[in-house]
Amino acid sequence: MELRYWAATDVGRQRDHNEDNFLIDKKLQLFVVADGMGGHASGEVASSMAVHEVRDALRERRSVVEGFDAGDPSISAPQVLRVLEQAVQQACSAINRRAQSEPEKRGMGTTCSLLLLAGPPGKLRGFIAHVGDSRAYLLRKGHVHQLTEDHSLMNELIRRGKIKREDIESSPYSQYKNAVTRAVGVYESVEVDTFDFDALPGDSYLLCSDGLYPYFSEEEFGEFLGDEDVNEIPKRLIDKANEGGGHDNITAICVRLADTEAAAEGHAEDVALKLEVLKGMPLFKHLSYMELVRVMNITSALEVSAGERIFREGEAGEQMFVILKGKVRLHKGDTTIASLGKGAHFGEMALVDRSPRSLCAEAEEPGRLLSLRRQDFYEVVRKEPQTSVKLLWSFVQVLAERLRKTTADLSGARAAVLAEDMSDEVLFDE
Numbered sequence: 001m002e003l004r005y006w007a008a009t010d011v012g013r014q015r016d017h018n019e020d021n022f023l024i025d026k027k028l029q030l031f032v033v034a035d036g037m038g039g040h041a042s043g044e045v046a047s048s049m050a051v052h053e054v055r056d057a058l059r060e061r062r063s064v065v066e067g068f069d070a071g072d073p074s075i076s077a078p079q080v081l082r083v084l085e086q087a088v089q090q091a092c093s094a095i096n097r098r099a100q101s102e103p104e105k106r107g108m109g110t111t112c113s114l115l116l117l118a119g120p121p122g123k124l125r126g127f128i129a130h131v132g133d134s135r136a137y138l139l140r141k142g143h144v145h146q147l148t149e150d151h152s153l154m155n156e157l158i159r160r161g162k163i164k165r166e167d168i169e170s171s172p173y174s175q176y177k178n179a180v181t182r183a184v185g186v187y188e189s190v191e192v193d194t195f196d197f198d199a200l201p202g203d204s205y206l207l208c209s210d211g212l213y214p215y216f217s218e219e220e221f222g223e224f225l226g227d228e229d230v231n232e233i234p235k236r237l238i239d240k241a242n243e244g245g246g247h248d249n250i251t252a253i254c255v256r257l258a259d260t261e262a263a264a265e266g267h268a269e270d271v272a273l274k275l276e277v278l279k280g281m282p283l284f285k286h287l288s289y290m291e292l293v294r295v296m297n298i299t300s301a302l303e304v305s306a307g308e309r310i311f312r313e314g315e316a317g318e319q320m321f322v323i324l325k326g327k328v329r330l331h332k333g334d335t336t337i338a339s340l341g342k343g344a345h346f347g348e349m350a351l352v353d354r355s356p357r358s359l360c361a362e363a364e365e366p367g368r369l370l371s372l373r374r375q376d377f378y379e380v381v382r383k384e385p386q387t388s389v390k391l392l393w394s395f396v397q398v399l400a401e402r403l404r405k406t407t408a409d410l411s412g413a414r415a416a417v418l419a420e421d422m423s424d425e426v427l428f429d430e
Contacts, residue, residue, distance in 0.1 A: 113131075
């Protein structure tokens with residue numbers, strides 16, 4: 001797939017030196033942005049070490065990336081993510097060792113956000129590793145999605161509901177607005193966020209330091225990233241940030257995948273359909289784009305033919321199903337309980353316990369389902385606290401709605417029985 005990219009960095013309007021660094025490795029298809037911190041130019045040292053250590057670590061383990069590129073079935077996306085995490089940890093350890101050996105550099109650290117593009121033709125994936133408050137964005141089909149979560153004090157306060165984003169400047173915490181909660185090199189190791197996703201023809205990606213994004217809304221990013229000339233985008237972004245005040249160093253890398261690969265059209269449509277259906281489900285409606293992709297990554301697709309049994313009443317439940325295409329009949333014996341179409345889900349109780357199925361599920365026509373296993377669902381809940389809160393809250397709401405409906409149905413049935421009894425009594429009296 002044809003790849004176009006360009007990068008630029010600038011000191012900004014309020015700093016006297018640039019502590020940002022970036023790196024592009026064309027062979028690895030690796031893109032890295034780092035924003036350093038520390039006195040006596042230590043931030044510049046930390047960010048420079050980070051981008052080069054990450055690149056060197058990936059070169060040492062390039063057999064994994066090359067195997068994934070070649071479609072080696074023994075190499076999975078999680079293995080590539082582990083390589084990225086190890087690369088960031090190697091950079092963290094190297095920076096920390098140098099800081100300990102040079103007293104004037106103690107406490108130095110850096111953010112690090114990287115994008116690696118890897119995979120065989122038609123199945124290219126994007127891999128992100130992230131620490132700090134630099135960011136990665138995706139422009140897809142005219143919509144901008146933030147792919148990273150800021151590891152900053154401000155974001156943590158916003159997430160906990162202590163302040164609103166628009167009130168940061170007037171809040172008593174404004175003096176700490178640049179404080180990060182994670183950085184590469186401050187300690188011997190660091191927690192690294194990793195994430196992988198389908199990379200599709202026409203995608204545009206932006207990696208940037210925090211000197212850039214405060215001056216843009218997501219809609220404005222969309223306008224800039226959609227520019228035909230990729231080479232001009234970083235400079236135009238930096239110019240606008242400087243016009244807005246240029247409060248910090250500014251770095252931007254723009255990457256675009258050519259929208260010319262007809263062979264990948266089916267794959268792109270498949271990804272779009274999965275995300276559309278998942279987003280429309282009450283269970284996942286509160287998830288961000290990034291969280292939704294994480295859920296999609298743990299699902300598997302299942303083709304079913306007309307009349308095919310999906311599960312039987314009494315079987316142990318291990319997975320929930322989502323209908324991408326076709327219709328599914330839920331029945332008990334010969335009695336049809338429901339006929340479900342695209343976007344509907346069934347078997348969700350299997351995500352919380354191993355109770356036997358209470359109904360049978362059967363395909364009414366040829367179709368396609370997504371399957372989500374309880375074990376994989378638990379893994380997301382365990383590893384992603386923010387996502388798990390949203391998922392579990394939505395799950396409670398879904399069950400509450402089901403309970404209300406069941407109660408209403410039972411009340412209606414009871415009223416019908418009472419009415420029939422009363423009718424019988426009147427007839428008897430006559």
